[in-house]
Amino acid sequence: MAPVKLYPPKPDKVYFYGTCLVDIFFPQAGMDAIRLLEREGIEVIFPDDQTCCGQPAYTSGYQTEAREVARSQLGLFEQDWPIIVPSGSCGGMMHTHYPQLFAGTEDEALAKAVAGRVFELTEFLVHVCRLKLEDRGEPEKVAMHTSCSARREMGLAETGPMLLSKLGQVELMEQERAAECCGFGGTFAVRHPEISAAMVEDKTQAIEATGAKRFVTSDCGCLMNIGGRFEHQQKAVTGEHIASYLWRRST
């Protein structure tokens, strides 16, 4: 376990790093996250030149390409504001792997500085914003899948469920083997499709068995994987990014 992390007081401004999956596939989740932050009185700065954190190349072993992509992102956060990422996976890449990626290069200090200011969205909402939510939705059972990167790389197994617990009408359903990977793993799903499929099949079964008709997650990779499996099987379980769920139920 990482040393106890001390959180800063709520800032006036934050950077928002949308991530490529949100940008292309789930932009509404990004907007909902931004609105949640703005409702807390925080000005959200979205650097227009952001693209991708470089993780797909990094985990595939293409270190040079990953570093060049990451280098192009390092310069986007000039001010000393927190960087909010609505994904444990991209957050983990920036928080944990950027310092490794730039170790011994001229950008090492910058990479460390950026890494130290990266917060995953649910972490920031819980620990920095101390978010309060008024639940305006109907009573509902919901399951949550916390991504492995959020859970293990960033040590954030609790922040998603903590946010859901602030919704009075929502019952969080416990699933079997909640800590087990959904089988996405980026390029793993393509390089080892059958193993990945067996994993996501088990994950969807576990979620379905809770009786919840909805699941939320804080990572769009898992959302694409689990949601895509439910849809493929024509199951009546739908997935949503936790930012959208929180925003939708509290407005």
Added chain:
Amino acid sequence: MSIHDDAVQTFTPRDFHRQAHDALGNPQIRANFRKAMDGLMTKRRDSFGDWDLETLRELGANIRMRALAKLPELLEQLEANCEANGIHVHWAEDGEEACRIIRELCEARGAKAVIKGKSMVSEEMHLNEHLEAAGIEALESDLGEYLVQLNQQTPSHIIMPAIHLNTDEISDIMHHKTGTERTRDVDYMTAAARSQLRERFMAADVGISGVNFAVAETGTLCLVENEGNGRMTTTVPPMHIAVTGIEKVVEHLRDVPPLYALLSRSATGQHVTTYFNMISGPRKEQEHDGPEAVHLVLVDNGRSRIYQDDELLDTLRCIRCGACMNHCPVYTRVGGHTYGTTYPGPIGSILMPHMLGLEDTKDLPSASSLCGACGEVCPVKIPIPDLLVRLRREAVGEGRGNVPGAGVKRNKKEVAAWKSFQWLATHPGAWRRGTAMAGKLNMLMPSNLGPWTDHRTAPKPAKTTLHALIKRHRKQRSDA
């Protein structure tokens, strides 16, 4: 895997994909592993209870790192202290040399029958086959190893070699190979195996065991086991040969208790194992039992090459508890044989490429979703996910070139794809235009994405990207 087939099924890491396909389609394999791994995970968690596990893992990691930092000196110290205790020490550069040393020791005594305690290093160097070719019969005495050997298989797990078999399959194997009754009575089968093995212990000329911890300062060999077969192997036959990888050395005797506490809990969820043997030499003149001669064979087999690289070095911390495989969602689904290597699962995927080369093992480092469960439970905090990524780098020729077969996976098509990715992601204007276009034309993601869409629907690019939504959002705000 049918026990009724005379044809012995062999596995190779080169066929990982096909073997994974077969295992995934085998309900028996799936059920056996799921059940066993679920049980092991629960036992491990319960056994650590309220302990400050993080502090203990930190201690375990530090002990192992300290030992590795002084490895050459500690090995020399171990050799000197073992020799002073009457344990003859031999050095083997690779598996072949280790096999030859052991065979020659056996031949010098005219040995025909060898009884073996569990030793993964001996599996790594295919010792049994080597001895058999020289007319020396080597019989496994660990119950799981015994069953696997009867069934002409290899271990599917480093701690529980027969974990792929269920009670009915074991009953069948014992019935066919040893003539026991078909039964589900586990006690009956265990008792039968015990009496079969007991005779062989008495008749064995040599006992061969592994080592869990070799203590440099005292020249003591520690052996952790549950069945008493380790004690029998190392005390009943007139000669005992211990064989171990050079990384198993620890500096002090006081280093052993924390590592042992971590090992037994991480492996099987036991607070202590049934047996813990500390071997410090042959039978002394006034003693009535114990072997007349004890030998220690220290095997390198690629380890000193791993040792040269300050990142890969962490691989050698391993104390072989198997917790990484017990918690691996990939191992749990495909089982140990699928990997086709002596050490399966996450530790195997970071260790075997050094022993076999990346040509044969290139699919192993990628066979992980990098979920991090292995690193989370490793009692000596080996950064397994980071090492998997490092080996992926080596495989595509982006590493330091310190692994045999480095660069074997590099191909022009993939390099071009990542270069294109790099170009697009470092040209934000082109990125914005490209991603906006993808949503409008839905062209980036056709509905058939091969392996992805066999099991899931294709993700659809949104009509408007986040970049574009934000532009609107800003406008709304400035208008308001």
